[in-house]
Amino acid sequence: MEYRRFGSTNLNLSVFSLGLMRCLSSPEIAIATIDHAIRAGVNHVETARGYGKSEEYLGLYLNSPTAVPREKIFITTKLPPTSGSSLMAEWIDQSLANLQTEYIDCLAIHGINTEQHLQWVSEADGCLAAIQTAQKLGKIRHLGFSSHGSLALILQIINTDLFAFANLHYYYFWQRNFPAIALAQQKDLGVFIISPIDKGGRLYNPPEVLQKLCQPLTPIEFNDRWLLNQQQITTLSFGVSCPAEIDLNRLQQKSVTATDILPQQLENIEQNLDLHGRNILKSDRCSQCNLCLPCPETINIPEVLRLRNLAVGYEMTDFGQYRYQMFENAGHWFPGKKGDRCTDCGDCLPRCPEKLDIPSLLRDTHQRLNGLPRRRLWENE
Numbered sequence: 438m439e440y441r442r443f444g445s446t447n448l449n450l451s452v453f454s455l456g457l458m459r460c461l462s463s464p465e466i467a468i469a470t471i472d473h474a475i476r477a478g479v480n481h482v483e484t485a486r487g488y489g490k491s492e493e494y495l496g497l498y499l500n501s502p503t504a505v506p507r508e509k510i511f512i513t514t515k516l517p518p519t520s521g522s523s524l525m526a527e528w529i530d531q532s533l534a535n536l537q538t539e540y541i542d543c544l545a546i547h548g549i550n551t552e553q554h555l556q557w558v559s560e561a562d563g564c565l566a567a568i569q570t571a572q573k574l575g576k577i578r579h580l581g582f583s584s585h586g587s588l589a590l591i592l593q594i595i596n597t598d599l600f601a602f603a604n605l606h607y608y609y610f611w612q613r614n615f616p617a618i619a620l621a622q623q624k625d626l627g628v629f630i631i632s633p634i635d636k637g638g639r640l641y642n643p644p645e646v647l648q649k650l651c652q653p654l655t656p657i658e659f660n661d662r663w664l665l666n667q668q669q670i671t672t673l674s675f676g677v678s679c680p681a682e683i684d685l686n687r688l689q690q691k692s693v694t695a696t697d698i699l700p701q702q703l704e705n706i707e708q709n710l711d712l713h714g715r716n717i718l719k720s721d722r723c724s725q726c727n728l729c730l731p732c733p734e735t736i737n738i739p740e741v742l743r744l745r746n747l748a749v750g751y752e753m754t755d756f757g758q759y760r761y762q763m764f765e766n767a768g769h770w771f772p773g774k775k776g777d778r779c780t781d782c783g784d785c786l787p788r789c790p791e792k793l794d795i796p797s798l799l800r801d802t803h804q805r806l807n808g809l810p811r812r813r814l815w816e817n818e
């Protein structure tokens with residue numbers, strides 16, 4: 438296992454971090470899963486108040502006979518933004534009690550997804566005041582954030598200089614947040630990539646064409662390497678529900694860091710993927726420039742068409758349906774309306790440098806990807 442400095446926190450984290458979002462079936466299974474991951478070299482475990490009983494289960498692990506000493510494991514937990522400091526102070530104490538620990542290594546404000554959330558964090562007597570008090574008391578060591586918001590909002594959050602690390606979405610198949618990753622590096626924030634396998638394209642269940650294009654790597658390995666080749670990225674999360682789901686080969690692969698595949702080979706895979714997508718999509722390919730926005734119907738045009746790019750270009754229909762069906766069902770976690778809301782007003786058309794017939798492509802995407810609505814895996818925030 439490779440370890441990297443987590444930005445200005447100066448923590449030395451394993452390049453893979455265990456996320457507990459799915460590890461909720463029983464305390465025994467959670468403890469066994471954490472134990473198994475730690476034996477594989479993982480030293481960073483991520484939980485959140487919103488992930489069911491996962492804080493409590495991690496607390497049980499920390500106090501179990503098999504636990505490594507507290508100073509050998511780094512814990513991130515996440516609490517949502519709130520307008521008042523007293524509620525945040527209560528939540529912090531509750532997390533410490535759940536985790537049965539004296540301190541939280543990394544507290545992330547979970548989902549600064551809107552301007553209002555950021556305002557709650559930064560206003561006088563907002564939730565930051567409680568966090569700073571907890572930091573002075575030694576209850577929290579480092580503060581970070583996660584965001585599913587716009588790139589502009591994420592850049593604004595980083596530029597507040599309040600945070601030592603960022604939990605971000607960024608994958609080969611979704612590179613919109615690259616400027617945020619670059620700014621995080623410039624400001625020495627640790628970078629934690631959220632869910633690269635699942636949100637990065639459901640890469641555990643790749644279509645045949647994708648498997649072929651990524652050879653000699655699997656799509657998961659390709660995405661891991663593509664991410665970890667960027668030195669500004671510290672760690673990638675992996676979420677499992679039991680010890681058997683931990684892919685030891687992946688965690689321990691020397692490959693991730695390198696020697697058995699040359700950078701040129703990695704570049705070749707990238708080129709193959711890019712070329713294949715362009716050849717299949719032809720003049721219907723959305724280049725993800727975002728220039729079509731805003732849409733008066735608040736359709737997230739680039740994201741809808743990204744899902745179409747993936748479904749048509751790489752047969753990633755399963756992933757496309759999974760994400761598309763979250764529009765209009767997941768609030769600020771996945772904003773924007775579905776493609777069938779287009780009124781043909783035409784506002785976006787002159788702004789598209791690819792001259793795409795956006796309304797037709799949106800309707801086509803809706804037909805391909807719409808189905809029963811989905812919600813997020815955890816929803817109790």
Ligand code: SF4
Nearest residue numbers: 732779780782783785
């Ligand atoms: S044509 Fe459709 S997608 Fe384009 S701006 Fe109008 S409503 Fe939005």
Ligand code: SF4
Nearest residue numbers: 723724726727729789
């Ligand atoms: S302007 Fe055109 S190419 Fe750019 S994101 Fe919008 S639809 Fe895609």
